[in-house]
Amino acid sequence: MTRTRPADPSTNRSKSTGGGGGTTVMRVIVPLQGVVQGRGGLVLGSLIPCALFYFLQLYLKRHRSNPNPPTPPPSPESESEQAGQLVELPVLPRSLSRALLSPRGAGGPVYVSGRANSVLKGGESPYDVGLRKVAEDPYDELGNQNGVIQLGLDENKLSLDLVGDWLVDNAKDAILGGDELGISGIVCYQPLDGLMELKVAVAGFMSQVMGKSVFFDPSQIVLTAGATPAIEILSFCLADSGNAFLVPAPYYPGLDRDVKWRTGVEIIPVPCRSADKFNLSITALDRAFNQAKKRGLKVRGIIISNPSNPVGSLYSRESLYNLLDFAREKNIHIISNEIFSGSMHGSEEFVSMAEIVESEDLDRNRVHIVYGLSKDLSLPGFRAGAIYSYNKNVLAAAKKLTRFSSISSPSQRLLISMLSDTKFIRKFIDTSRERLRAMYLKFVTGLNQLGIECTKSNGGFSCWADMSGLIRSYSEKGEFELWDRLLNVAKLNVTPGSSCHCIEPGWFRFCFTTLTEKDIPVVMERIRKISETCKSHS
C-alpha cells in the first residue's frame, strides 16, 4: 500500500519563515501580491490604480534581487529540529493531497472537517510530546538506563499483582461465565449501556470505595467505555455547541479534548491559586461566570474533579454545599469527576457529591458523577467508565449515546466476577491504599530533600510540586524551559502546570504510581542534577 502514502509532508510544512525582507517593504507589497503572483487574475489587476503599478515598477527596479514575496517558502532546512524545539509549529495540511490529485480531478485539496483540521494545525502540546518521548525511549532499569522515566501518566501499577493473582484463581469461568451462559452471552448484542449485573457490581464498588456512607442505585448508572466517553457524553447531553463549562484550574490536561473537541463546547478555566492551596473559591467562580456572560457565552455547568487531578486535594463538605448553592443560584449543572475516590492516601475524609445530594431532597437533577475502574481498580485497559446521574432525562439520553462507546462484553463479564468477590475487593482496596500512601510519602520526601515543596495531597496518583524556585524567568516561558530540560536532559516526563491551565508558573505534576520504589532514587538524582545547574545559573 505504499502508493497510497501522500507526498512527503515535509515539503508542505511551510513554517512561515517570515521576517526576511524587512517589514516596511512587506507592508507595501502585500496588497499587490495577488497581481505579482497572478493569483488575483487580470480582473483584479486592472482594478488596481495605475499609481500603484508605477510604484510597483519603481520598487521592483530598486529591489531586483529580492524575489517574490513569501509564496512557497518551504525550506527543509528550517525543519531542523533541535532538541529544544519540541512543540511543532502548526502545519498546513491542505496541500498534501494536491500532488496526488488525478489530472481529471476537479482540482483543489481534499478537505477534512474543521475538527480534524483544528488538531492537525494545533500541533502537539507539551503533554503529548512528553508521552511520545516516553514511548520512543522508555526507561528500563536494566535495558535502557538512560531512557525517559514516565512521571506524566496517571496510571497505577502498584497493585496490579493482586488483580493478576485473582485472575489465576478465578478467571477460568469469568469469561465464558461457566457452562450455563455460553458464548452467546458474550459475543452477541448486549445492552449498550452495560449489563445490569455490572451496574450492580459497580454501584457496590462505588459505595465501598467512597466510604459506604452513600448508596448508589444501579438504575442510575450508565456504563461507558472508560471515563473519557463518560465525560464527553455528559458534555453532549448538557451543553450545545458554543456553550461553556466552568472548570477550576489547574485541571487534567486531557479534559480539553474530552469536553471540547467533538462537542464544540467551551471550557472556561476558573483560576485557583497556591495561596489558597489551589482550593476553589466561590468568588473566582462567580467572576468567571460573569465574565463568560459578558462574552455572550452561556454557561451550562461546572466540572470538578474530586480528588483533584493534578493537585490531589479534596473538596470539603462545606465547599461542596457552596458549590451546589452556586449551581442552584445560576441554574447550572455540576459534573463531579470522582474517578480517584478509591485512591486515597491521606488522612482527610473523601466526601462524594452523591452524599451531599442525598442529604438534600431538592436539586438532584443537576448533579452528575463520573466514575471509572481505570484508576481505582488500576484497569485502564479494560475501558470501564460510568455516569451516575440523578437526572432521568440525562440518563435516558446517555443510554442512547453509549452506542458509540460501550464496553466489550468479555471485559464486563470478567469485571462482574471480580467486583462480586467482596473479600478480594476489600483486600485490594486496603492494600492498594497502603502502597499508594507509602509511595506518595517516599516520593514527596525525596522532593522535599531537594528543596521542592508539594501541596498537601490526599488522593490520586500524582503530586503537585512547586518548582518555581528553579525556573529562570517567572513566566510560562521559564516553566517551559525547565520542562524541556527535565524531559530532554534529565529524561523525566512530567506535566508542566501550563498544560493543566495553572496560572502560576513553575508548578509541575509528577505521577508516581507507574514507578517502583527502586526508581525513586534515580528520579531524585536526575532532578537534583537539573536543579543544581538551575541554581548555578541564577
Add this chain to the structure above:
Amino acid sequence: MASSASKNSLLLSKIATNEKHGENSPYFNGWKAYDQNPFHPTENPEGVIQMGLAENQLSFDLVEEWIRKNPKASFCTAEGVEKFRSVANFQDYHGFPEFRQAIATFMSKARGGRVTFDPDRVVMSGGATGANELVMFCLADPGDAFLIPSPYYPAYYRDLGWRTGVQIVPVDCDSSNNFKITKEAVEAAYEKAKNNNIKVKGLIITNPSNPLGTTLDKDTLESLVTFINQKNIHLVCDEIYAATVFSSPKYTCITQVIQDMDCNPNLIHIVYSLSKDMGFPGLRVGIVYSYNDDVVNIGRKMSSFGLVSSQTQHMLASMLSDEDFVEKFLATSSKRLAKRHRVFTKGLEEVGISYLKSNAGLFCWMDLRRLLKDQTLDGEMVLWRVIVNEVKLNVSPGSSFKCVEPGWFRVCFANMDDDTVEVALKRIRALVGQEKKAQEQAQVKSTKKRWQSNLRLSFSSSTRRFEQEGVSVKSPHMMSPHSPMPHTPFVRAIT
C-alpha cells in the same frame, strides 16, 4: 419535583432532547415488541420472533470451541495471566500492534485474500457505529452532507448525524433495476443538493448492502470512484458484511477497485467491524481503515472515545492470527449462511413471496408489495403492524430503510436456529393465507384496483430471474401442493 424536572430538562442540550436518535421509528418499535414478548420454543412459543436483528449466530460453536481450546488468550490460565499486567494497563489508542496486525490480516481474508491491508492504517473504534461516526467527525462539519443510496441501514441517520450534525442526502434506488446504484442517480442527487446549497462532503456505500444483501459489481464501483474523484469528495465504504458473501458473484471490495484505478486515495475510507462477519457485536470492535493519513492520525486520537478493551484486543489478536481457525470459520460461516438463505427463500417461494436475489448478508429483502392494500408507505405500515402484532414476526419495513417503494421488508435469518426458522416460515405462510382472503374481498369491491396492482406485480417479478424467463408460477417447486398460490388473484393475474 415534577416541575423541577421539566425545568431541568430545559437545561439539557439539543442532542439530549431532540429526536435524532431515531428510536421512535417502526424499526425500533418492532424491537420493542420483541423485547416485550420474545419468542421461546418451549416457554413462549407464541412470542414475537426477532427477524429485525442482523446478527450472525450460525457459527458460534466454532468460536466457543476455539476459546475453550485457547484459554490462554482470555487469561483463563496461569500462563495467560502473565500477559495480564501489560494488558490491563494498556490504554494506548493505537491499539496493540498484534491486534492491528491480526485485524489487517483478517480483513484481507474476509475479502478472499485478494487484497492486503496495512496495520498502520487500522484505527480502532467502538463498533461500526462508532467507526461510522468517527469518520463523519473527521470528514465533515455540522451542516455538511453525505450521499447515501437508499434503501440504507436505519440507524445511519443517528450514527452519522446525531452528534456530528451531518446530514444525509438519499440517492433513491428502486426495483426497476434491482436497486442498482447508477452514476446518473448519484449525480442527480449531488446536483440537487448543490442547488439547495447543501455542501456534499462525500458518498457512503454499503457493500455488501444492508438491507439488500447484494454486492456492488466492479463497474459500478469504478464509476462511483470516478464520480467522487471528479467532484473531489470522499467515499466511505461500509464493508462490515464483507465475509457474509455466500454465493456468486464474487465479492469486489473497494481496495481491489482503487488498486487498478487512477484515483486520489486520500478520498477513500473503509468502515469495518467484527460484528457481522464474525458475529461479535458484543465485543464492540469497529475499525476505520483510511487511505488518508490525516484521517488515520486524527481518527486515532478520537479512538479514545470508544476504545476496544485491551483484554478483548488481546483475545482477538490470538484468535484472528490463528490462520487455520479463521479459514475454517469463514468457509463454514459462508456455507451455513448459504444454506440458511436457501432454506428461508425456498420457504418464501413456496408461498409465492418473491424477494430480491442476493448473494450476501444476514437477511433477505422480501417483496410483499402484492399484500399491500395501498401501494403507499401508509399501506406498508398497516401490513407491518399486522406482521409484528398478529403474525408476531419482528421484520423491518422498507420505509425505515428510506426505501422509496412501499412494500419491501427486511427479514433477518441468521440470528436463530433451524427450528425457529421453520416457525417463522409457518407464520409467514399463515400471513399470506390471511392476506389472501382480505385481498379477495377487496378485489370484489374494486376491479380497477386489482388491475393496478397486477401491473405492479408483473413489474416486480422482473426482479427474479426465473420469472424473467416467463416461467414464473410454472416452475415446479413453486407449485407446492401446500401452496395457496394458484388460487390467489395475483397468480391468476400473472398467468
